[in-house]
Amino acid sequence: MAVLPIPFPENLRVAGIRLGTARAGIRSGPGDDLAVIELAPGSQVAAVFTRNAFCAAPVRVAKEHLAYQPRWLLINAGNANAGTGAQGIEDARATCAALARLAGGQPQHVLPFSTGVIGEPLPVAKICAALPQALSSLRESGWESAARAILTTDTCPKGARLELSLAGRRVTIAGIAKGAGMIAPNLATMLAFIGTDAHVAAEDLRLALAHALEPSFNAISVDGDTSTNDACALMATGAAGGPQLTQKHPDFPAFLDGLTQVCMRLAEAIVRDGEGATKLIRIRVEEAQDQDEARRVGMAVANSPLVKTAFFASDPNWGRILAAVGRAVEDLDIARVRIWLDEVCIVAAGGRAPEYREELGKAVMARPEIEVRIALGRGRSAIQVLSCDLSYEYVRINAAYRS
Template identity: 40%
Template sequence: MADWHPISGGITAPKGYKAAGIAAGLKPSGALDLALIYSEMEAIAAGVFTTSQVRAACVDYCRQRLESKLSARAILCNSGQANAATGRQGTEDALESAQLLAQNLGIAPESVLLASTGVIGQRIPMDALRNAMPTLAGSISEAGGEEAAHAILTTDLVPKTIALETTIGGRSVRIGGMAKGSGMIHPNMATMLAFVTCDAAVSPHLWQDMVARSADKSFNQVTVDGDTSTNDTLLAFANGQSRTPAIKENSPEASKLEEMLTATCQHLAKAIARDGEGATCLLEIQVQGAADDAAARQIARTIAGSSLVKSAVFGRDPNWGRIAAAAGRAGIAFDANYLQIQLGEFLLMDNGQPLEFDREAASEYMQQAARGEYLQNDTVCIQVRVGNGPGEGMAWGCDLSYDYVKINAEYTT
C-alpha cells in the first residue's frame, strides 16, 4: 500500500511555491495562455527534455542553464506558440522572456527556466508578452495553481494536476505536479510539458537522477500517436522547505521520495494519454516475464503505440493477433511458446495457444471503458506475459479514433 495520500493544491501544494496563469493575448481565443511557477527561495532544479534534433528555443535555453546552474526559482510557460524552428530570433525571444520575468520578480535571469507550447514555426508575440509580464508577476499566489494549469493547455480538453503528501523524518513532505499534452505524444519524450514541485531537501545530482528515473517509468512510457515534439520538457523543483534532514542517496527516505515522485509522474502521464486527441478510453499495457524491466517496458511501449491495436480498441474488436504481432516486433527476444495475452478478465492466449473466449463480452468490456466521465472506469487493460523472467513494465496510450485525424488535419487552418 502506498505510503502517501492525495491532497488538494496541485503545483502549489508543497511549501514555498506560488503560481499564476493569465490571458496575455498570445492566443486569438483570449483564453489563459501565460503561466508562472515560482519558488520563494532558490530550489534545486532538474530537467528531462525532448531527444529531437529539432528543438524549441526554450529547450536549448533550459538545457544550457541546468548544465551550469542546478537551481532556479521560476518557470515561465507560454501557450499558443512553440517558438521552435524560429531561428536566431526565436532564441533572442527566449532570452528576453527570461530577462523580463526576472526584472519583474526581482530575481536573477539565471534563476528563470522556460517552456513553450503551440504551433511549431511560430514565435512568441513579444509585444503582448512584454505588456503582460507585470500583471503575471503580480498575480502569483498560493491559490494560483489552477489558473497556471489551464494557461499551459493547447488542444487538451482538461487540465492535469496532482498533489501527494507523505512523512519523512517526522515531517510532512509534499509533491505537486501539472502537465499538458494531448497530441504528438510518444516516448523520448512526448509533446508534453510537465512541471513538478517538491519541498524536500535533496542534493542536485540525486534529484536529477530521481527525476530521470521517474520519467523513464512514466512520460517515456506514454504514447498517443507515435509522434514526438520539439518542445517536450519536464522540469522539477525541490526547495527544502519541508525542513526535513537532507535526503541521502540509497536511503529509505530517498526510496520513499522517489516512489512518490514516480507516482506523481505516472498520474500525469496517464492523464495525458487519457486526454489524447480524439480518444475515447485509456489503454494500459502490463507486461511481465521479460528478462528485465527495460525489456518489458519496450514491449509495452510497442503494443501501446501500435496503430492496429489502437484501432481495434476503438472498434471494440478483441483482435488479440494484433497484440501478439506488436509484442513480437518490439525488438525483444522471447519464446512465443510462453506468450500469454489477457484483455481485462478475458484470457485470449496462453502458452502460445489461442483460447476460446466470449468475443461479445470482451467487446462489451471495451465498450464500457469508452469515456463517460473523466477518470471513471475508462481504462482498457491488456496484460501480456512473455516468459518467466523477473522483468515487468507498463505503458499507457489511447484508442485511435476518426476524430484524431479530423483534429490534426485542421490544426493550423
Template identity: 55%
Template sequence: MAVGPGTLPQFAAIAGLRIGIASAGIKKPGRKDLVVLELAEGSRVAGIFTRNQFCAAPVHLARRHLAEGQPRFLLINTGNANAGTGERGMADAAECCQRLADEAGVPLSAVLPFSTGVIGEPLPVAKIVKALPDALAAMDSNGWAAAASGIMTTDTRPKGASRELMIDGQRVAISGISKGAGMIRPNMATMLGFIATDVAVAPEVLQQLASELGDMSFNRITIDGDTSTNDACMLIATGASGAPEIGVGSTHLPALRAALAEVYLELAHAIVRDGEGATKFVTIEVTGAAAQQEALDVAYTVAHSPLVKTALFASDPNWGRILAAVGRAGVPDLNLSALEIYLGDVCLVRNGGRAEDYTEARGQQVMSQEEITIHIDLRRGDVKETVWTCDFSHDYVTINAEYRT
C-alpha cells in the same frame, strides 16, 4: 472527449513557491496563456527534456540556464512552441527571459523558459513581455489550479496531482501539473510537467529522482508515437518546509520517492486519459521478457499499431491485430508456442494460436470497457514493463487536421 472523471485535486500549497497567471493573447485574445512560477531563493531544480534533436529554443535555453545558475523563475507560454525558429527563436526566448529577470531583479540565468503550441511560428515577444507585469502581480501560493488550465493546448481538461506526508514530524507537500494530449511518445512528448515539493533535497538526489521517476511515468506513455520538440518535466525542491534535507542515505528518501512516484504517475496517466479523441485508457503489460528493451519493444509495437488502436475505439476484440503486432516487434527467437496474450482476464492466445476457451463474447465484454489491460507474457525471462496508451478515434484525425485553424 476523455476517459475518467478528470477532476483536479485540492492542491497543497508549496512553501517557497508562488504562481502567477496572465493573458498574453498569444493565440486567442483573453486566454490565460502565460504562467510564471516564482521559487524561493535556495530552491533546487532538476529535470528531463525532449530527446528530439530538433528541440525548441526554450529547451536549449532552459538546459543552459539550469546548468549555469540558480533558478528562481519558470516562464511558461502556450500557443506558440518557438520551435523550428532558428537563431531568431533563441534570441526571442532569451529576450523574454531577460525581461522577466529585469522585472524581478534576478540574473538572466535564473529564468527557465518553456513553450508549447504551434511549431515554426515566431514567438510573439511583445505580447509576452507586455503580460509579464500582470503575471508577477498575480503571484499566489494557491495558483496551481489556474496554472493547470493556463498551460493547456489541445487538452480538454487540466491535469494535477497533490500529496502530503510527514518527514521527521514535519508535514511536507508535493503538488504538480502536466499538459499534453497529442504528439505523445516520449522521450519525452509534447508535454510539460512541473512537480514541486517544499522538502529540501540534495542536488544529486533531486536529479536522480527526476530521471528515475520521469522514466517510469512520462516516458512510459504514448498517444500516437510522435515525439515533440518542446517537452520538459521539472522537479522543484524549495526546501522551505523546515524538514531536514534529504540526501543519498536519508531514511526519509523512500517515503518521499514513493509519494513523488504517485504524483508523477497520476500526471502521466492524466495525459493518456485526455489523449486527443481518446475513449479508452489502455494498460499494456509485458511480462516474461529476457531484457527491458525487448519488453518495451513489444509494448510499444502494440501501443503504436493503428490497427490495434482503431479496434480499441470500435470495441472490436480483433485479437489477431494484437498477435500480429507482437510478432513484428523484433524479439529474436520468440517461442510462439510458449507465449500467452490476455485481454483483461480473458486469454486470447495460447500454444501458438487462439486459446481453447476463448469466445468472442468474453473478448467483447472486455473490449467494451473504458479501461482495458492487454497482458503479454513472453515466457522467456523475468523482466516486466508497462506502457500506457489510448485508442484512435475519428476525433483524433479531426483535431490534428484542424490544429492550426
C-alpha cells in the same frame, strides 16, 4: 472528451512556490496563456528535456540556465518557438530578460518553456506586455490557474498532490502537466512542473527525477510522436525544514516512491485526455528477458494504429495485438506467449486460446478502461505502458489544428 478524467486536486499548494497567470493573446480562444512560477530563494531545480534533434529554442536556453539556480519559470502556450533558428534563441532569451527585469533577478535565473504551433516566430512583445499581470497574480494557490494557462489541445487541467512524512516533517509533493497529442516516450508534447517543500540536495533531486520518469512519462503513448518541446522540471524549496534528504538518508526511498506516484498520476491524466481518446488502455508486459525487451513489446502494441483503431471500434481483433508482439521480439517462442484482454485469455500455446469466444472479447472491448496483459515466457522483467485508442476525432483535431 477525456476518458473518465481525474479531478484536479483541491487545495494544491507547495510552500515556497507561487504561480501567476495572464492573457498574452498567443493561444486562440479565451483564457490565460502565460504562466510564471516563482521559487523561494535557495530552491533547487532539476529538469529533463526532449531528445528530439529539433529541440525548441526554450529547451536550449533552459538547459543553459539550469546551472544558475533558477528562481523563475516562464511558460507560454500557443507557440512552441521551435524550428525558429537563431531568432528563436534570441526571442527566448529576450523573454527571460524581461521577466528578470520586472522580478529583480538576472536573465539566467529564468527557465523558459513553450508549447503550441511549431515554426512560427515567438510573439515576444505580447509576452512582455502580459508579464506584469502574471507577476501581480503570483500566489501559492495558483496551481490550477497555471495548469489551465499552459494547455493546448487538452480538454482539462491535470494535477496531482501527495503528502507524506519524511525526516520527521510533513512534506508535500505536487505537480501539474499538459499534453494530449504528440505523446510518446522520451517525454512527448508535454510539459510537467512538480514541486516539493522537501529539502533535497541538487544532485539527489536529479537522480530522483530520472528515477520517477521511467515508469511514468516515459511509459505512455497517445500517438507515437515525440515533440520538440518536452520538458519536466522538479523544484524543491526546502520550506518544510528538517535535514537534507540525500541518497543515504533512510527516508530517501519514500521520497522516490512519492515522487514516482505523482508523476504516474500526471502521466495517466495525459493519456486519459489523449486527443480524441475514448478508451484508456493499460498494457502490461510480463516474463520478458529484461526491461528493454518489455518496453519494446509494450510500445509496439501501444503505438500500433491497427491495434488502436480496433480498440476504438470495440473490435476484439486480437490478431493485431499478436502481430505487434511478434514484430517486437525476433527470437520469440510463440508457444510460450499468453495474452489476455482483462480477464479473458485470447492467446495461448501459439494461437487462439481454446476457451476464447468472440462475445467475451467484445464485452471487454466495450469497456472504457482495458488491460492488455502479455506474458512472454522468457524471464522475470515486467513493465506497464499506458495508451489510448485512435478515433475519428484525433484526425479531426490534428487536421484542423492550425486552421
